[in-house]
Amino acid sequence: MKRRILILMLGSLISMVAAPAHATAPHTTVAYQVMVSTGLAARHPFEVWFVFDKSSDPTVPGYAIPAGATIRFTFPKGFTPGRGPLESVMLTGWAQGSIPAKFTVALDKKNSRAVVIHFDEGIEAGPPERPGLKAMHLRTSLINPAKPGDYPITIQFIDAGPLSGTTRAIAPITPRPVPNIAAYNQLHQGKDEDWQRVKVGADAPLPIDFLVTLPDKPRSVVTLKPAADGRMTILSDGNPIGSITTEGVPVTLTPRAFGPGFSRLGIVEVHARAGMTPGTAQIIAALKGGARYGIHLIVEPE
Numbered sequence: 001m002k003r004r005i006l007i008l009m010l011g012s013l014i015s016m017v018a019a020p021a022h023a024t025a026p027h028t029t030v031a032y033q034v035m036v037s038t039g040l041a042a043r044h045p046f047e048v049w050f051v052f053d054k055s056s057d058p059t060v061p062g063y064a065i066p067a068g069a070t071i072r073f074t075f076p077k078g079f080t081p082g083r084g085p086l087e088s089v090m091l092t093g094w095a096q097g098s099i100p101a102k103f104t105v106a107l108d109k110k111n112s113r114a115v116v117i118h119f120d121e122g123i124e125a126g127p128p129e130r131p132g133l134k135a136m137h138l139r140t141s142l143i144n145p146a147k148p149g150d151y152p153i154t155i156q157f158i159d160a161g162p163l164s165g166t167t168r169a170i171a172p173i174t175p176r177p178v179p180n181i182a183a184y185n186q187l188h189q190g191k192d193e194d195w196q197r198v199k200v201g202a203d204a205p206l207p208i209d210f211l212v213t214l215p216d217k218p219r220s221v222v223t224l225k226p227a228a229d230g231r232m233t234i235l236s237d238g239n240p241i242g243s244i245t246t247e248g249v250p251v252t253l254t255p256r257a258f259g260p261g262f263s264r265l266g267i268v269e270v271h272a273r274a275g276m277t278p279g280t281a282q283i284i285a286a287l288k289g290g291a292r293y294g295i296h297l298i299v300e301p302e
Helices: 002-018 260-264
Strands: 029-033 045-052 070-074 089-092 103-106 113-117 135-143 151-156 167-174 178-185 196-199 208-213 223-224 233-235 239-248 249-257 267-274 279-287 292-300
Touching: 029 167, 045 167, 089 103, 113 135, 178 279, 178 292, 196 267, 208 239, 208 279, 223 249, 223 267, 239 249, 249 279, 267 279, 267 292
Parallel strands: 196 292
Antiparallel strands: 029 045, 045 135, 070 113, 070 151, 089 135, 103 113, 151 167, 178 208, 208 267, 223 233, 233 239, 239 279, 249 267, 279 292
16 A cells, blocks of 8 residues: 555656646736726727836846737726727836737637737847836727726737636726826837936936826916925925825935926926935835825945
8 A cells, every 4th residue: 555655656747747837828907008097988989008027127127028929918898999099018127118029919800809910030038138028018999988997908928838827806896987097108219217326325217207188278387386394295286286296215206397398298307316325216206096106216235
């Protein structure tokens, strides 16, 4: 009996060792597209970021996608076909951090609620400047459901090597558009303002720009007002609509005043100076009843 049990255990162990690695599609979440406020609102065209389970830190590699791979997004029945652009951008994980990959995006001919992206060439997971695929911007002609709620979107990775498989992402449809804020990254040759590294007591290499997008109204004049506790109040035409705060190790923020051009576009800028404590700080911009966006600052010892 003991010999039989030992043989069975040995056989199971050999089977486990010989089994191929399990292919798994990456865990995916849905986030607001950084320049619109309507992408998850009821009765509006669906436009979001699909964010994969990789840190936005550029030193952390993203996903590699082989040439010939396909990613298929299948929407539930609450979404209805509409008319409009169908576009996608592959992202390195930060706002405006696009990957120059060759791919096609189209609606499935047999299912008008399915979007199919086919990669004509692959994406490598390379150095910090191009860490690989971490998110996707998807703009569709599909109209969001009329009823708010959480809607599961099925995502299939096909012929994608170890990523091949199926996962789901939940689209939280809101009753109406919400105020949106995110890093802008366009005033410094598109360089990533997130995850900057700075010595204690020194200024961050890049200023930090946020873009405010408010729903159902023309662009207002957006400005910053320092508060006594070190935070910033975000103003729209002089009215408070949100704040910029810090968490983690101490960081001092100083607002930069823009002329009417940039402020009318909804852009605000702060300069960050590290304190004397090494560690990680977060600069968090949030709007009342709307989105929240965090910027990391790595403070290093002298």
